[in-house]
Structures are given as C-alpha cells and as structure tokens.
Amino acid sequence: MSSFEGFSTETLKFFEELTQNNTKVWFEAHRSIYDQYVLEPARGFVAAMGEKLHNVSIGINAIPKVNQSLFRINRDTRFSHDKRPYKTNLGIWFWEGTRKRMECSGFYFHLGDGKLMLGTGIHLFSKELLQLFRDAVTDKKRALSLGAAVNKISEKGYIIGGKHYKRLPRGYDASHGQAEFLLFNGLTARIEEDTPEELYSSSIVEYAFSHYKNMYPLHEWLTKAIG
Numbered sequence: 193m194s195s196f197e198g199f200s201t202e203t204l205k206f207f208e209e210l211t212q213n214n215t216k217v218w219f220e221a222h223r224s225i226y227d228q229y230v231l232e233p234a235r236g237f238v239a240a241m242g243e244k245l246h247n248v249s250i251g252i253n254a255i256p257k258v259n260q261s262l263f264r265i266n267r268d269t270r271f272s273h274d275k276r277p278y279k280t281n282l283g284i285w286f287w288e289g290t291r292k293r294m295e296c297s298g299f300y301f302h303l304g305d306g307k308l309m310l311g312t313g314i315h316l317f318s319k320e321l322l323q324l325f326r327d328a329v330t331d332k333k334r335a336l337s338l339g340a341a342v343n344k345i346s347e348k349g350y351i352i353g354g355k356h357y358k359r360l361p362r363g364y365d366a367s368h369g370q371a372e373f374l375l376f377n378g379l380t381a382r383i384e385e386d387t388p389e390e391l392y393s394s395s396i397v398e399y400a401f402s403h404y405k406n407m408y409p410l411h412e413w414l415t416k417a418i419g
Contacts, residue, residue, distance in 0.1 A: 196236030313380035
C-alpha cells in the first residue's frame, strides 16, 4: 500500500511564489522546494490513486514519473507569445488505452490558483479519433449510451466540455438525436472548486476518487466506443 499522506500548504505556496517569479533563475534556486513539496507528494498521490482506480479499471496507467502521469512543469514556448518558462499548476494524468497517453481517455487532477479541478475524458481528439467519435455518435446504440452517460453525469453537477464547432460537419444529419455532439472536438467532464481541506491529508485520494467514480460513465463510454 502507498504511504501517501497528502499535499501541504507549501505545495500551494510554491506555485503562488512561482507565479510572481516565473524565471529560470528563481526556479533553480527553489528546485529543492519543488522536489520536496510538489514532486514527492505528487508521486505518492499517483501511486495511491492508481491502487484505487485499478479497482474500477484494471487497465489504468498510473506511472509516477514526469511525462507519464506527471506533467512537466516546463512550458513549451516554441510557438507561444507567452515566454514564461514554467507552468504554475500541478497536472496529473491517469489514462487507459494503447494509444499515446493524451489520445486516451483518463482521469485528470489539476491543482493551482487556489483551485482543484478534477476531470475525465479526452481534451482534444486527433484527426483519427475525431472520425471514430463521429462514427460512434451516429451509431444508434452507441449514441444512446453516450446520451445516458452524459445525462447521468450532468445531473450530478459536472460540466461537460468539448463543444467547439459552430456548424455540423458536412454530410451529417442535423435531426440526429445526438447531433449536438458532432460539434465537439473533444469530450470531457469536470468539476472545479476551491481547494478542499482533504488536500492536506491522505483523504484527498478518496475525495478525488469519489468524483472520478461519478464521472466514470463518460470514461467508460470513450474507452469502449472509440478505444
């Protein structure tokens, strides 16, 4: 079993200070703090949450390494006008499937700006996945199960995201029962709230897991419908 004991106020404090001092010089001077109060507990959280998620999806990947379940803190500034070198949040990803990790559905943990966001799904479909998604949406049986999953999650207060296009793609029937989903270029569910007290103890694992279970029907649909 994991020995994870929660995050600390120092975790949030690090990101608050990084927001005000987003430079390589500052970060390198505070790297030991990042390692101790961000990376170390994040790795523990991945291990602990992996144990929980494997109870509902044995294929979930929970790998406590950077560029696996842990997102890099370095920003990719090559094509951005924003040249700040570091992200000011902690991002953690648990995914299921055989494609590249960001092309699979999974469960997301995002901590920053005094907020905790928990989510599931696929943020942005690749070209291949978009076509598979549209095929699933226009299949009567899979469309009905998608509608049921979305309704079940929405009724519990979770936000459904991914709507992007203003017009239906050419060749699709606007009268189709789930035609609205043809306007999506990704499909997610999420909840965002002020940082809960559970963050500072091992209780954050059960807290996040309870939300992941509530959002699970969408993850299950995505993994079965488009794999």
